[in-house]
Amino acid sequence: MKATPTDKAPGGRAQQVEPPAxxxxxxxxxxxxxxxxxxxxxxxxxxxxxxxxxxxxxxxxxxxxxxxxxxxxxxxxxxxxxxxxxxxxxxxxGVERRTKGEPAWVEEVDPLVVAVARPEWGDPLITKLQAEMLAGSERTLRRWVRKDLIAPEGVVVIAGVQTQMFRQSTVLKVRAEMQAKVGRPRSAGRDGTSSQCPPRP
Incomplete structure (x- = not known):
């Protein structure tokens, strides 16, 4: 890549045949x-x-x-x-990264990170997107949060983006409670008789 008299253009500027990889x-x-x-x-x-x-x-x-x-x-x-x-x-x-002049890595405390409760075995923390999938939709999760049926455990910053974290068991519990209130068949009619359909023959 060094300039030599043979690779100079008439204007005096070196012409590079191809860019370096x-x-x-x-x-x-x-x-x-x-x-x-x-x-x-x-x-x-x-x-x-x-x-x-x-x-x-x-x-x-x-x-x-x-x-x-x-x-x-x-x-x-x-x-x-x-x-x-x-x-x-x-x-x-070698087995370690060798970057010249790079300062030693020091963990920085990000003021945007809110303390997240310690994970529990079998009951992980999940992201807002995962919680929305369990809830059924973003709108449903937002409605639960607005009604104080559920609250995020904390906020983490992933690649510069704030992400709310929810406890999986809490999301599943609220979902079960909501499903029990919607579409549940009645056990008896107004006159006290059973409203169940007879079994098919």
Whole structure:
């Protein structure tokens, strides 16, 4: 990319034949190979590779294939690496991010974040969108909030956007209560007799 007398235009400005690649080609190749390796092993182990490793390493064929994807070193062929293993990537880039001059990361307290109640086992916090899906619609959830039937547990900021969080069990409870009030068949008529239809023959 250095300017030389042979690549200068008549006006004295260098003409660039092609723009530089925005991302290192080796990095793209490594991401592609490692992505496929991890995805395939994830599917093979129902995405529980770490838990399944003790069983996998007791099979010689699994050990051979794991070695290819994770441990083997693949030398360059005509300046190009035919396949990237995890070890190849570690050798080239290491296991930690290396950004020159980047200050150490410090967690900042965002004033827009309201404290959210601690999640409970089996009763997770869900986003406003998920709560709307459980309620049936955005309008329904908004109506419940307006009537004080339900209230958000707190607000978090995700990618700069404030998102209300609701307790899943509370949404389900209110939904059940509303469904019980709408369309419930009467157990008896005005004269006290049962209004149930007789069973079909």
């Amino acid at each position: 925005p991302v290192d080609a080796d990095l793209l190749d490594a991401l592609n190979d490692l992505g496929h390796t991890l995805h395939d092993w994830g599917r093979h182990t129902d995405y529980q590779l770490e838990r399944c490793l003790p069983d996998l390493v007791n099979d010689v064929e699994n050990v051979r294939i794991l070695g290819i994807g994770f441990l083997d070193r693949n030398p360059l062929v005509d300046g190009i690496r035919p396949f990237w293993s995890v070890q190849d990537a570690v050798d080239k880039w």
